[in-house]
Amino acid sequence: MVQATDLPRNEDGIASALGILKQQFGDRFQTGDSIREQHGHTTTWIRNQPPDGVVFPRSTDEVADVIKVCATHKVPLIPFGVGTSLEGHVNAPAGGISMDLGQMNEILAVYPEDLNCVVQPGVTREQLNTYLRDQGLFFPIDPGANATIGGMTATRASGTNAVRYGTMKDNVIALEVVMANGDIIKTAQRAKKSSAGYDLTRLMVGSEGTLGVITKVTLRLQGIPEAMSSARCSFETVDAACQAVMATIQFGVPVARMELLDTASVEAVNAYSKLDLPVSPLLLLEFHGSEASVAEQSATFGEIAEDAGGTGFEWTTNAEERNRLWQARHDYYWATLQISPGKTAIATDVCVPISRLAECVARNNEMVEELGLTGMIVGHVGDGNFHTTLLVDMEDQDEIARADTFVGRLNELAISMDGTCTGEHGIGQGKRPYLTQELGASTRYMAAIKAAFDPDNILNPGKVLPD
CATH class of the missing domain: 3.30.70.2740 (Alpha-Beta Plaits)
Known part of the structure; x- marks a missing residue:
């Protein structure tokens, strides 16, 4: 495993917090070795650093109660969704309490006429889209894993649909957040736009649990398109495929998804998903719109791909075939x-x-x-x-x-x-070592925000900001 730095532990504070939380939450507070290891990080090569206990709140008030205990005793608090993040986000380098928000998984309200909804952080993207389907709506952000909405918000996730629908920062309208002192705040109203004050919503999106714990998320929704078409095209080289990508974007084709698989990836997907895709660099695409527009978009891409040396171009609106291709893409890791x-x-x-x-x-x-x-x-x-x-x-x-x-x-x-x-x-x-290299002096201002919001550094310490 790649080593992760351990931070100083507050042993007395941790012991006090463990006792209080066990008394308050009973069976919803666990300290067994296996569940603690599960709530350290397991989908990365970074060494697992388990928390000292795991609590399962069911309401915003319970989240605030836990945070107040941690604040009083200066004990680290690490929010946890389903653990699909990849950069050690949920490790506990200083020990402390992992807050598993999986039981806060209610879809609180859907406003079809406004194209938005309000959900708790433990709702997963698949759960939400299953619920929305009968109303002709969907939430477009698809990172591949069946991640929670709270985790996706905290990490500013995106995925296969981002080229058309943007990332989480473009699709979160407002948040309810519990701050490091237990205060419960609302970052915005449900209106489509606002110029009222600092944009705390965008500040919290991507903060990775270091500034507050997200307890409600207001999301922008989309209408399910009248038609969808999926296309595939093979190329002799990865460079040729990339040239087709650049030309497609620069030409203004409103593609919904555009995924590249190199030769080794195609071989792996063929073997695992029992497909017979040509073993060469491959582009998978999806187009959304009316029947006429998706046909036009598909044809336009076919011409662009041919100019870049693409071969075997095919497109289909058949739902079964489309789902088969995209499921194979989602099974890529396995x-x-x-x-x-x-x-x-x-x-x-x-x-x-x-x-x-x-x-x-x-x-x-x-x-x-x-x-x-x-x-x-x-x-x-x-x-x-x-x-x-x-x-x-x-x-x-x-x-x-x-x-x-x-x-x-x-x-x-x-x-x-x-x-x-x-x-x-x-x-x-x-990726902490590279943040300063990328953003320079900006990280000092990030540190100032962190210090103002979380002066005792109890919220997910050891993450994001460089030492």
Whole structure:
């Protein structure tokens, strides 16, 4: 495992908080080894740092009660959704209390006429879209995993639909948040826009639990399109596929999804999902609109792809075929694990301006080869965001070191291209060393905000901000 720094523990405070919370919450406060380890991080190569206890609140008032206990005794509090984040966000480097918000999973209100809804943080995206389907609505942000809305908000998640519908920052209207002293605040009203005061909503979106605990989320919704078409096209090289991506975006085609799989990824998906896709770099796309518009969009992309050397272009509006392709994309992580049994899949992401995408992907592949690693690419390339997955033997310290070197070089490469070290995974613990390199003196002002909101540094300490 990659080492994570342990922070000083407040042993007396932790012991006091454990006793109080056990008395207040009974069976909804757990201190067993397995549940504590589960609530340290498990989907990353960063060493697991478990909390001392896990509490399961069911209301905003209970969240506030827990935070007040932690504030009184100066004990760390780490919010937890379902644990699908990838950069050590839910580790407890100073011990403390993990707050599992999974039992706060009610859809509180839907306003179809306003195209918005209010949900608790433990609602998952699949749960929400199942609930909305009969009303002709959907929530478009799809990070792949069945993440909670609260976790997606806290990490400023995006995913496959971001090229058309944006990221969480574009789809969160307002929040209810419990602050580090137990105050309950509302960041905005439900109106579509406002110029009233500082934009605390955007400040909380992406704050990764370091400024407050999100207890309600007001979301922007979309109408389910009249028609959807999915398309696929193969290319001789990743560079040719990237050129088609850039041309499609620059041409103004309103594509909803645009995903890149390199050759190794296609091989893995074919084997795992029993598909017969051509074994070469592949673009998967989806178009939303009327029947006429999706046909036009698909045809336009086909012409662009042909000019870039694309072959085997096909598109369909058949729901079964579309779902089969996109389910295979969502099963990509599991597919990669079949390539080298016994190795761990380590995912990292960067995002660059579209004009630098092909160059960044090419250099990424060169670095993987130079360092003797096994790696493959998938990406939400319509917005310049791609993910490299490395398969690493976690018993081989040399391979771990080479993988760590690669991740560092890729982060620095993206930053040098006026991009970011994290398009959607967040900073957490894993990318803290690169935040100052990317944003410079801005991190001092972030630290000032953190100190003002959380003067005792009890909310998810050791995350986001550099030491």
